[in-house]
Amino acid sequence: MMHNKSESDVTSLAPSSPSRSPKRPVYYVQSPSRDSQDGDKSSSIQATPNFRSPMESPSHPSMGRHSRNSSSSRFSGIFRSHSGRKVSRKRNDKGWPECNVIVEEGKYDEYDGEKRFTRRLQALMALLCFVVLFTVLCLIIWGAARPYKAEVTVKSLGVNSLFIGEGSDSSGVITKMLTINGSLRLGVHNPATFFGIHVSSSPVNLIYSEIVIATGQLKKYFQPRKSRRTAIVSLEATKVPLYGAGSTLVISDTGVFEIPLKIEFEIRSKGEVVGKLVTTKHRRQISCNITLPSNTIKPIRFRKSSCTYK
Numbered sequence: 338m339m340h341n342k343s344e345s346d347v348t349s350l351a352p353s354s355p356s357r358s359p360k361r362p363v364y365y366v367q368s369p370s371r372d373s374q375d376g377d378k379s380s381s382i383q384a385t386p387n388f389r390s391p392m393e394s395p396s397h398p399s400m401g402r403h404s405r406n407s408s409s410s411r412f413s414g415i416f417r418s419h420s421g422r423k424v425s426r427k428r429n430d431k432g433w434p435e436c437n438v439i440v441e442e443g444k445y446d447e448y449d450g451e452k453r454f455t456r457r458l459q460a461l462m463a464l465l466c467f468v469v470l471f472t473v474l475c476l477i478i479w480g481a482a483r484p485y486k487a488e489v490t491v492k493s494l495g496v497n498s499l500f501i502g503e504g505s506d507s508s509g510v511i512t513k514m515l516t517i518n519g520s521l522r523l524g525v526h527n528p529a530t531f532f533g534i535h536v537s538s539s540p541v542n543l544i545y546s547e548i549v550i551a552t553g554q555l556k557k558y559f560q561p562r563k564s565r566r567t568a569i570v571s572l573e574a575t576k577v578p579l580y581g582a583g584s585t586l587v588i589s590d591t592g593v594f595e596i597p598l599k600i601e602f603e604i605r606s607k608g609e610v611v612g613k614l615v616t617t618k619h620r621r622q623i624s625c626n627i628t629l630p631s632n633t634i635k636p637i638r639f640r641k642s643s644c645t646y647k
Contacts, residue, residue: 475615485529486619487536487560487606491644492522492567494600494627495636501586501594506578513583514576517543517551521570521600522636525560532617533561534606541570541602546582550574555604570602593632600625622647 496519504514521541527534538555551574560566579586588594601624608617625644627637 475611478610479615479617482529482532482608482610482615482617485527485532485608485617487534487604487621488524488526488528489604489621489623489646490524491600491623491625491639492524493636493638494629495520495522496629496633499596499629499631499633501579501583501588501596501631504576504578510578510580513579513586515545515550515574515579515583515596516576517572517574519551519572521553521572523555523568523570523604524565525568525604526565527560527562527606529562529608531562532608532610533559534608535559536568537605537607538570539603539605541572541600543572543574544599544601545579545596546585548577548579548582550577550579550598555602593630595628595630597626597628600627 496517498516498518500516502514502516503511505511525536535557536555536559537557541553541555542549543551543553551572553570553572555568555570558566558568586594586596601622604621604623606619609615610617623644623646625639627639627643629637
């Protein structure tokens with residue numbers, strides 16, 4: 338019996354029927370064989386159909402074997418020479434071609450040594466520059482401090498006792514003997530505005546006719562900046578033989594006499610401008626002449642013309 342097909346059956350069977358569209362031509366791609374490491378120059382011909390959709394393209398990951406073959410053909414084409422000949426390349430265990438690695442010559446130790454030498458040289462140069470700058474600064478400060486000399490003036494000489502008599506020295510020679518007890522007052526002024534000074538002196542000699550009859554010493558002390566101070570030096574002598582110089586002394590019947598004396602000494606001042614690194618030193622030679630009466634009670638003041646300061 339003949340069964341008549343319904344319209345629905347015809348519709349459902351239409352898509353499953355084979356397409357009557359003409360077949361598209363097949364094209365071929367020539368690619369080198371995967372066994373190129375053996376040096377074979379043979380090539381394989383693989384047919385590649387013309388796919389209808391991008392999903393059926395060889396680049397799509399769904400096409401397993403064909404995708405690998407096509408990628409292999411594209412990758413192997415990179416290693417062809419310009420003349421068209423195929424160049425054999427060694428491959429590793431994963432199938433990737435081995436590449437030559439360029440090794441740079443030279444040692445890193447030499448570079449590190451040069452770097453350390455450069456750092457040391459820079460540190461040495463920095464230290465040298467610091468020393469030079471500090472030296473220049475100290476010289477400037479020293480030059481600015483030089484004009485500030487300690488000003489010293491001899492004020493007065495006070496005599497507590499003055500006596501001349503006859504006597505003999507240690508060898509038994511008969512001569513005049515002198516005994517004196519007094520004090521010398523000095524005025525010291527430090528004009529420096531930014532540093533103090535240490536004041537000292539050489540032995541203070543009281544001289545009669547080139548004979549030192551009494552000696553004193555100024556005790557060393559510190560004097561602050563921009564200050565004034567009166568220093569006292571004690572002068573004492575007991576039974577000093579005068580020998581021939583005593584013959585020039587004229588003693589009155591009442592025992593009064595006058596004796597010409599000379600005072601000589603040196604005042605030293607030292608200022609520490611920048612600690613003990615920068616110091617300034619000054620010396621002044623002082624010489625004074627005075628005629629001392631034996632019956633004086635009050636201190637004898639020195640005039641400016643009586644002393645010389647060098």
